[in-house]
Amino acid sequence: MRRVGIKYCGGCNPDYDRVALVEELKNRLAGYVEFVPYDAENIDMVLAVEGCQTACADLSSVKKLEVYIIKAPGDAEKTAEGLKEKAMKAFEGAIHFSCRLRSSISDIRMTPFSVKSHLN
Amino acid sequence: MSLMNAEQYEESLRELNLVVYMFGRRLENIVDDPIIRPSMAAVAKTYEMAHRPEHEDIMTATSHITGKKINRFTHIHQSVNDLVKKSKMGRLLGRETGCCFQRCVGVDTLNALSIVTYDIDQEKGTGYYQRFLRYLEYVQENDLTCDGAMTDPKGDRSLPPHKQADPDHYLHVVEKREDGIVVKGAKAHQTGAVNSHEIIVMPTIAMREGDRDYAVSFALPSDADGIIYIMGRQSCDTRKLEAGLLDRGNIVFGGHEALVVFDNVFVPWQRVFMCGEYEFAGKLVAQFAAYHRQSYACKVGVGDVLIGAAQTAAEYNNVAGASHIKDKVIEMNHLNETLYCGCIACASEGHKEPSGTYAVNTLLANVHKQNVTRFPYEMARLAQDIAGGLMVTMPSESDLKAPETGKWIEKYFRAKNDVSAVNRMRILRLIENITLGTAAVGYLTESMHGAGSPQAQRIMISRLVNMLEKQKAAQKLCGIEEK
Structure with missing residues (x-):
């Protein structure tokens, strides 16, 4: 399972509930992606959760890794799809898994995230 | 333990043996004292x-x-970021x-000393900077809360320290020994003093040769022999002694100040960072003041709470859609975000000092703090306007809970149908707390006088603006060629 390190910005004045959004992502991707702190060992990629468009999270310690960035709840769908695609590639060859995964990607497109930005 | 948690912080305070007086008696248990504990909770939040x-x-x-990873409140700024x-x-x-969390004064002191101890060494050949770094490492390793103590009682304001009728109106060295110094005096208005592990003393004004004994900076454990704390009282403070929480407004957090007396206190040399270098007293004051004026970013956060409370009160009364209410809330936000602009700007325009420490833009920090002396007052006025008079005329929580009176309060202080009287009272008490209760000490009067009174910023602004360049720009545009 792909390990995704979560790196939050400091949350000084966020436009949305970053923690709630990550919880939704965790639920959506349960079984496919394991979310861990960004400074955990053996992470495959990083999810930077930024509270606003300033996106000031310090990513210097993870710059060698692929980084997905969420700056608003609207970014969550695309991120979820991208993380699932990565999971699929990692398990390439496992036919039953791919089928399961494709249906899951379809599912997440049909179920919008509930966390909203106050700017919407 | 370079990062304490809240529980460890609280336990560490219990190990201190502070001499604290309040309401005329010495406190035996400071951490659990109902008046002080909310301020401890605010510091604990930083952990x-x-x-x-x-x-x-x-x-x-x-x-x-x-x-190592450390709490930012013990960090020396290494970049504009x-x-x-x-x-x-x-x-x-x-x-x-929703209040003063008391820890900014320590980090501002540490950063100012990191600049000035280096500068003194460069000019005088002293060894303060390395001494300071050793102390800083101790603070960082143990994640300590430091009280930065600057403001002397000052006695007759027209006289320098050494000419005061009472020589102790400014803290000063009374004895130099082989192993250290002995100091006497006091520091007033010390925010968070009894929640601190360390107290770091600085001079309070620029000094001349005659004030040599007053040009002193040092750090001590907050429970060092001879240090006495006398708690300041706050408007509505004894509500914290009453049963129930509602009438406190902010039911979790608070702040405090104290007069700190140094009654012939010994300071070992390894904790002395300035002793007699009067030429650098003014620089230390100015560096600390600039950092601390930036620190009034906290009022933006308290302003967020006040705006949220005012909007909630308006919605409870079902008047949030009225154009004048909307306009007042917009004005509060405008003022609050203008304050935010100042504290971000002075940081963004920061620069590197010879010691390697990054300092804020002093002019912009003073402009920011000058705004802070004004805008929270206007925001408080607008919040009270929106809240309505009930904020100061409603009965107590005890009346709400009493069977004889509670039914009438529930009946007559319910506003919009789906809003209970108790929630309406809660939000009004919070506005009261911030604008004229215990938290008004921090949000209003501290905004006025903390980190220097308004005139101090105006003097700095007049010194720091480049007036000649402005005149040249104007004269060039209208054709004036005279020098």
Whole structure:
């Protein structure tokens, strides 16, 4: 399972509930992606959760890794799809898994995230 | 233990043996005292949030001495980004606590000393900077809360320290020994003093040769022999002694100040960072003041709370859609975000000092603080306007709970149908707390006088603006060629 390190910005004045959004992502991707702190060992990629468009999270310690960035709840769908695609590639060859995964990607497109930005 | 948590912080305070007086008696248990405990909770929040992934990017930093992860309140700014994050941390914690969280004064003192001890060494050949770094490492390793103590009682304001009728009106060295110095005097208005592990003393004004004994800076454990704390009282403070929480407004957090007396206190040399270098007293004051004026970013966070409370009160009364209410809330936001602009700007325009420490733009920090002396007062006025008079005329929580009176309060103080009287009372008490209760000490009067009274900023502004360039620009545009 792909390990995704979560790196939050400091949350000084966020436009949305970053923690709630990550919880939704965790639920959506349960079984496919394991979310861990960004400074955990053996992470495959990083999810930077930024509270606003300033996106000031310090990513210097993870710059060698692929980084997905969420700056608003609207970014969550695309991120979820991208993380699932990565999971699929990692398990390439496992036919039953791919089928399961494709249906899951379809599912997440049909179920919008509930966390909203106050700017919407 | 370079990052304490809230519980460890509280336990560490219990190990101190502070001499604290309040209402004429010595306190035996400071941490659990109902009047002081909310202020301890506010400091504890700075420890708790450093452990939360969603805030650690602001609340922690990497020590330039050890490379370890430390609480940002013990960090020496190594970049403009560090300065910006400090401003953001102020807003974040102000909003989380709704009050003064007391720890900024320590980090501002540490940063000012990191600059000035280096500068003294460069000119005088002293060894203060290395001594300071050793002390800083101790503070960082143990994640200590430091009280930065600057303001002397000052006696006759027209006289310098050495000409005061009472020589102790400014803290000074009374004896130099082989192993250290003995100091006497006091520091007033010390925010968070009894929640601190360390107290770091600085001079309060620029000095001349005659004031040599008063040009002294040092650090001591807060429970060192001879240090006495006399708690300041706050408007509505004894509500914290009453049963129930509602009438406190802010039911979790608070702040405090104290008069700190140094009654012939011994300071070992390894904790002395200035002793007689009067030429540098003014620089230390100015560096500290600039950092501390930036620190009033916290008022933006408290302003967030006040705006949220005013909007909630308006919605409870079902008047939030009225154009004049909307306009007042817009004005509050305009004022609050203008304050935010100042604290971000002075950080963004920061620069590197010879010691390597990054300092804020002093002019912009003073402009920011000057705004802070005004805007919270206007925001408080607008919040009270929106809240209505009930904020100061409603009965107590005890009356709400009493069977004989509670039914009438429930009946007559319910506003919009789906809003209970108790929730309406809660939000009004919070506005009362911030604008004229215990938290008004921090949000209003501290905004006025903390980090220097308004005139201090105006003097700095007049010194720092480049008036000649402005005149040249004007004269060039209208054809004046005279020199």
